[in-house]
Amino acid sequence: MEAGINRPPITIPPSGNAKHSLPDSYTFVPAVALKTTAVAVPESSVSEVTSCLDEAITQERRWIEDALPHLETKLTCGDAIAWAAYHASVQPPVEDPPALHALLPLFCELSATPAMI
Numbered sequence: 001m002e003a004g005i006n007r008p009p010i011t012i013p014p015s016g017n018a019k020h021s022l023p024d025s026y027t028f029v030p031a032v033a034l035k036t037t038a039v040a041v042p043e044s045s046v047s048e049v050t051s052c053l054d055e056a057i058t059q060e061r062r063w064i065e066d067a068l069p070h071l072e073t074k075l076t077c078g079d080a081i082a083w084a085a086y087h088a089s090v091q092p093p094v095e096d097p098p099a100l101h102a103l104l105p106l107f108c109e110l111s112a113t114p115a116m117i
Contacts, residue, residue, distance in 0.1 A: 003097050003098055007100075027107070029109055029115045029116065030115070031115065032114045032115050033114065062090075063086045063087065066080075066081075066086060067081040067086065
């Protein structure tokens, strides 16, 4: 399985104590304004969640039944008694390759403002 493309690290040449700045295209956010204050929220329907809840309760009982015996003995490295560790250990293996990621530029503006959206 191909795990992605290795990219070379981004390096900034050393130049003493000089501060490096991002280009204006990274930091300039043009001013915008909303033309309306009306909010349109789409209608949605909520279905019965009892069947999902029953499965979740069954999974929680399996975790408790698995974790309780470990509390009476000395724990080893592979024991998954924490809730998150147990549920992660019983998940099926992921077939998708890991995602490529990158560091995005940081802005002083709030992310929920019209300018940032």
